[in-house]
């Protein structure tokens with residue numbers, strides 16, 4: 468098992484997955500990690516739908532792919548590489564995103580992270596499910612399994628949730644396709660901390676974060 472910080476810095480979107488089955492006990496461990504997360508008031512309104520049925524996955528993939536064709540694909544073609552990336556890396560990311568789109572239904576297991584909503588969802592709602600999602604991504608990484616946080620099905624929310632068979636009052640927040648990775652894990656690419664952290668006043672750099680201040684450590 469890799470150590471915690473190796474997992475934190477190396478939990479990348481693993482979009483190329485083998486179709487080989489994943490043992491149920493590993494999925495159980497991932498779900499246990501998810502259900503250990505922080506959640507508002509400890510109400511535990513989360514529900515996790517594990518999907519192995521290929522026909523259901525194919526039905527959802529139709530909407531996932533439509534969102535790629537109509538929205539995400541064109542956006543990738545016209546946007547600049549994000550901080551910590553490069554044109555070549557961004558191009559590879561686009562290829563991987565397209566690969567997952569085309570093979571979405573082949574991931575052996577999906578975990579659909581849902582909330583049983585008491586009232587209409589607000590900006591706060593996701594805060595009670597995304598910690599569980601992140602715990603599950605980290606647990607998958609710890610077990611050597613690949614996974615990706617995906618939300619694109621929500622561009623066609625009603626159609627996707629009908630295909631998922633969700634009852635009224637239950638909203639999906641993410642689909643995690645999980646499987647054994649084809650490639651290797653590696654560090655995530657992100658921009659420098661000193662450009663995104665401020666001290667005391669918005670926009671003021673925190674000197675402690677600049678690379679020079681770490682000299683000699």
Ligand SMILES: Cc1cc2nc3c(=O)[nH]c(=O)nc-3n(C[C@H](O)[C@H](O)[C@H](O)COP(=O)(O)O)c2cc1C
Nearest residue numbers: 478479480482564567615616617618619620655656
């Ligand atoms: C809110 C959210 C939604 C995302 N939705 C998708 C998605 O639908 N499909 C996908 O392939 N990746 C999706 N991702 C993964 C991001 O594209 C990925 O985290 C980002 O490109 C950084 O890649 P890395 O984590 O491999 O470094 C999503 C990530 C987040 C946080």
